[in-house]
Amino acid sequence: MKVKVLNIVETAYRATLEEQDDPVIWLCRSIQGAGAGVDVLLVGNAVNYLARDQDASGLSFGGERQTQPPRLAADLEQLMAAGGAVFAAREDAAERGLARERCIEGVEWLDRADVAPLLDRYDRIWYW
Amino acid sequence: MTAKTTLTFLLMDGPFENARSTTAMRLIDAAVRRGHDVNVFAYEGAVSLAFAKQTAHANALHGRNAEEENHPLPRKWIAALMAKAAEQGTQLRWVNCGLCVDERGVNEAIPGTSRGGPADFWKMTLASDNTLVIPTK
Numbered sequence: 001m002k003v004k005v006l007n008i009v010e011t012a013y014r015a016t017l018e019e020q021d022d023p024v025i026w027l028c029r030s031i032q033g034a035g036a037g038v039d040v041l042l043v044g045n046a047v048n049y050l051a052r053d054q055d056a057s058g059l060s061f062g063g064e065r066q067t068q069p070p071r072l073a074a075d076l077e078q079l080m081a082a083g084g085a086v087f088a089a090r091e092d093a094a095e096r097g098l099a100r101e102r103c104i105e106g107v108e109w110l111d112r113a114d115v116a117p118l119l120d121r122y123d124r125i126w127y128w
Numbered sequence: 129m130t131a132k133t134t135l136t137f138l139l140m141d142g143p144f145e146n147a148r149s150t151t152a153m154r155l156i157d158a159a160v161r162r163g164h165d166v167n168v169f170a171y172e173g174a175v176s177l178a179f180a181k182q183t184a185h186a187n188a189l190h191g192r193n194a195e196e197e198n199h200p201l202p203r204k205w206i207a208a209l210m211a212k213a214a215e216q217g218t219q220l221r222w223v224n225c226g227l228c229v230d231e232r233g234v235n236e237a238i239p240g241t242s243r244g245g246p247a248d249f250w251k252m253t254l255a256s257d258n259t260l261v262i263p264t265k
Contacts, residue, residue: 013147014145014146014147015144015145015146015147015149015150016147017147017150017200018143018144018149018150018200018202019144020190020197020199020200021187021189021190023144026189029189030189033189059150059154059200060157061153061154061157061205061209061212062157062160062205062207062208062209062210062211062215063208063211063212064204064205064207064208066198066200067198068190068192068196068197068198068199075189078189
């Protein structure tokens with residue numbers, strides 16, 4: 001039976017420009033490919049990863065230009081396409097003024113009170 | 129016209145860990161573009177920013193080969209900043225803490241950087257209009 005892991009992601013935009021993705025989401029997608037059952041719960045500032053209209057292009061130092069800026073919302077869509085669920089904390093999005101209409105489709109929005117019961121559905125909980 | 133000033137930065141974070149390194153580079157870039165002289169003292173993990181053996185890689189999850197991925201490398205950012213400073217007629221002096229380098233085994237730094245110690249940071253501070261330390265959190 002597939003081991004299920006819930007990744008609670010709170011630290012956001014940690015090295016996304018240098019890595020051109022979020023390393024935690026990248027790891028999740030990578031181990032999906034190795035057979036892991038991986039879901040993600042975005043809390044705190046990480047809820048903004050859901051915003052479709054993020055644009056991190058234009059970074060340059062001297063003559064060195066970044067050509068592949070991170071596409072965080074698209075990476076989460078890929079994770080969902082591979083069978084992973086993405087949950088997000090409704091209150092955290094509201095506090096930050098992140099409207100649902102700005103976010104990618106397919107996200108399961110949770111109240112904080114719904115988080116504890118969610119944890120019972122997983123074999124491992126990894127907090128990032 | 130803004131008077132030419134000298135700014136000193138102390139960086140402490142290693143590459144590929146958080147946004148502070150990128151933000152520091154952006155501040156240095158802005159200072160150089162405005163024609164200011166800049167000193168950088170790379171302390172602790174930040175000595176790896178100029179490590180010459182950083183290597184770009186492909187990214188299968190992104191569906192791109194190494195060339196398409198064009199993975200950012202801080203050593204290339206530093207080299208680009210140095211080239212920009214030369215073009216601007218300003219000075220970008222980058223000093224790596226030697227003991228921090230030894231601890232991490234990152235002795236091969238890119239050309240144009242040098243090895244020093246805390247006394248160099250203090251001398252930079254005394255010779256600067258201001259100093260910004262960007263510590264690890």
